Amino acid sequence: MEERFEWREEFELGVASIDKDHKQLFKIINRLFAVQAEGKSSQWACQEGLKFFKAHALTHFADEEKYMASIRYSGLEQHRLIHRTFRNQTLPALERELEETEYSQEAVDHFLGVCAGWLIGHTLTEDRAIVQNQLGQWTGLLPGEEREAMKKVIVQLVFDMFRLESQVVSDIYAGERFGTGVYYHLVYGKAGDDKKLEIVLIFEEQLLIKTVGKIMGIQTNRLDNMLIHAVRYTARQFSDRVLECFPSMEGYHLEEDDLLTHKQFRKVIEKETPQVSLLLNTGAGYFAYCTIAPHLLEEGIGTPLNKDNATAEIEKYLARRKAKEEQNREAHKQKILVVDDSATIRQGMKQMLEKEYLVSVAESGVAAIRAITLNPPDLVLLDYEMPVCDGRQTLEMLRSEEAFANIPVIFLTGRRDPESMIKVMPLNPSGYLLKNSKPGDIKKEIDTFMQKLREKEEK
Numbered sequence: 001m002e003e004r005f006e007w008r009e010e011f012e013l014g015v016a017s018i019d020k021d022h023k024q025l026f027k028i029i030n031r032l033f034a035v036q037a038e039g040k041s042s043q044w045a046c047q048e049g050l051k052f053f054k055a056h057a058l059t060h061f062a063d064e065e066k067y068m069a070s071i072r073y074s075g076l077e078q079h080r081l082i083h084r085t086f087r088n089q090t091l092p093a094l095e096r097e098l099e100e101t102e103y104s105q106e107a108v109d110h111f112l113g114v115c116a117g118w119l120i121g122h123t124l125t126e127d128r129a130i131v132q133n134q135l136g137q138w139t140g141l142l143p144g145e146e147r148e149a150m151k152k153v154i155v156q157l158v159f160d161m162f163r164l165e166s167q168v169v170s171d172i173y174a175g176e177r178f179g180t181g182v183y184y185h186l187v188y189g190k191a192g193d194d195k196k197l198e199i200v201l202i203f204e205e206q207l208l209i210k211t212v213g214k215i216m217g218i219q220t221n222r223l224d225n226m227l228i229h230a231v232r233y234t235a236r237q238f239s240d241r242v243l244e245c246f247p248s249m250e251g252y253h254l255e256e257d258d259l260l261t262h263k264q265f266r267k268v269i270e271k272e273t274p275q276v277s278l279l280l281n282t283g284a285g286y287f288a289y290c291t292i293a294p295h296l297l298e299e300g301i302g303t304p305l306n307k308d309n310a311t312a313e314i315e316k317y318l319a320r321r322k323a324k325e326e327q328n329r330e331a332h333k334q335k336i337l338v339v340d341d342s343a344t345i346r347q348g349m350k351q352m353l354e355k356e357y358l359v360s361v362a363e364s365g366v367a368a369i370r371a372i373t374l375n376p377p378d379l380v381l382l383d384y385e386m387p388v389c390d391g392r393q394t395l396e397m398l399r400s401e402e403a404f405a406n407i408p409v410i411f412l413t414g415r416r417d418p419e420s421m422i423k424v425m426p427l428n429p430s431g432y433l434l435k436n437s438k439p440g441d442i443k444k445e446i447d448t449f450m451q452k453l454r455e456k457e458e459k
Contacts, residue, residue, distance in 0.1 A: 011123050013131045018067065021060040022123055028053045029116050032108075046103045046111070053115065054091055061087060064127075073130055082126055085172050086118060090279075093169040097281060106206075110178055110286060114169070114279070117176025146246075147171065150276045153245045154289050157238055162211045164282040173279035175266045178286040180205040182223070183260040184235045185268065188243070188252035197252050198272075198292040199242075200265060201235045207285025215373065215403065226370065232257065233374050242289075249293075268292070333358045334450050335375070339368040339394070340383040340412060345435065349381060349412075352439055353446065365389030369397055372404055378453060379446075381433070384413040395427045408453070410446075 007026050012019055032049040061083040068076045094111045101107040151168055158166045181202050188197040205223060212230050236254065243249040260268065269277070269290060276291040335358045338349045346361040353359045360377070362368040366389055368380070380398075384391035391411055398404045408430040430449065433442055 011120075013123075013127055015067065015131060018060075018064055018127065018130075021056070021063065022119075022127075024056055025053065025060065025119055028056065029112065029119065032112055033116075046098060046108055050095060050098065050111070054095075057091070058087060064130075068130060071130075075126075075129060079126055079130070082122065082172055085170060086122075089168065090114065090118070090170045093167060093281060106179075110281070113178045114176045117178075118170075118174065121174040121176065147276060150242075150246075150291075151278060153242060154278055154280070157241055158280065158282055158287065161234065161238060162282065162284070164211070164284055166280040166282040166287070168278055169281050169286070170279040171277070173274075173277040173288050173290065175262075175269050176279070177262055178204060178279075178288075181262065181286075182208060182228070182231060183262065183265045184232065184257065185260050185265070186236065186239055186257045187255050189255040190251045190253070196255075196293070197249065198268065199239050200260070200268060200288075200290040200292075201238065202265070202286075202288035202290075203231065203235075204285035204287065207282060207287060210284040228259070230374055242291075334379070334453065335360070335377040336379045336381060336446075336450075337362060337368065337371055337377040338381045338412075339363075339365070339386075339391075340381075341386045342383075345383070345412070348439075352443055356447070357450070365391070365394035365397070368394055372398065372407065376404065376407060378408070379430075379450065380407060380409045381412050381446075382409050384411045392427070395429065399427050408449070410449070 007023055011022060011026075013022075028049060032046070032053075065076065065080060065083065068079060073079070094107075094114060097107045098111060151171060155166055155168065158164055181204055184201045184203070186199045186201075188199070189195075190197075208223065208227065208231055212234055213227055236257070240254075243252060269292065272292045274290040274292050276289065278290075279286065279288045333356070336353055337360050338346055338353075339362045340346050340349070341363055343363070346363065350359045350361055360371060360375070362371045365386060368382070371377075372380070382391045382394060386394075391413075395409055398407060398409065409427075410431045410433055411429055412433050412435055414435050431445075433445060
């Protein structure tokens, strides 16, 4: 990190006072990096570094704004907004984290990473724009009210999905590196429209391990293939729920997704300025959310109605409502997971049930645990006689996890064996179904059971 942060010729703007201030800010941060590298970190060193950096940064902001005013720089107000956000929002949030954690290594790393990244990015983009007499990077932000609404949505979703109280560190996040991050990139399109909507979700690795990893029962402090797949599923849910909240984003569907390096992510946001770019501290790690879709600003929130378009627009509106209602009905279907090592049984059960229920399948006990972890069903239909990990062992694993302990499980069996039933009674199965029963009888029993579940939930 220290090598990446050394002062370079490309940072020179040619304005003596500004370059002098920048060098001093770089020097202060570099001193703190040196303390960290030598293993001499202490609360006192960090407190002193923060004090010097903060005091010098605030003085520099005031001086830089005076210079911009003196040359009548057209981007002065935009530049002031960036300074104000860093001064009133980012620095205080970083300072609070340091104090609340008693200057933990994690908090110090956040402070250094965010401040160093911000200083480099700001110098190379916004400050460079001053001497080139151009507007800076942040010209395509959503209007203030919409941006505030987006912030509230993101904070609420972080709580809903991760049960974490978060605070916004910056609402003009420019891609500063914080810890080890996972950069998940989603591209949305709309039928008949070549314009794209891009969303990037950045998770600090420790945040994923403490949330999604914990739910999955992962014991290590490392990301693995299964956790990354779970993150993709979680991130898609998060992104889709954001889109549902804003009419201007209606109609977009996911076309592709990929994982980016930090360098690739920076190229994405340098190509197009994000409309929304938030950095949050969740308490369990940092999280960032970026939306890139400049054309949405041009389209506005809705189409004004007039005598020429009213009938057509209302028909479109009603059609959208109907489609949304159908989607909602589909989303509210009860979920059933069919677990059987026989592809014939899996497919037959799926075809029989999928009209009324959302049906997923798994070919083994291990696959069932993964499926339940990612998307808990309302009912599991579990084959009793499977190789390697049979139905009883699978149910034991389920019942050992508090989050899954109460999921109803009905055994699918080829024979009604009293001895086997007695063995699994302590695991609280919800019943047994004979595979060789008539399909109509099996369906009737499942329908009756699911109806009782619905009635229980409605009470």
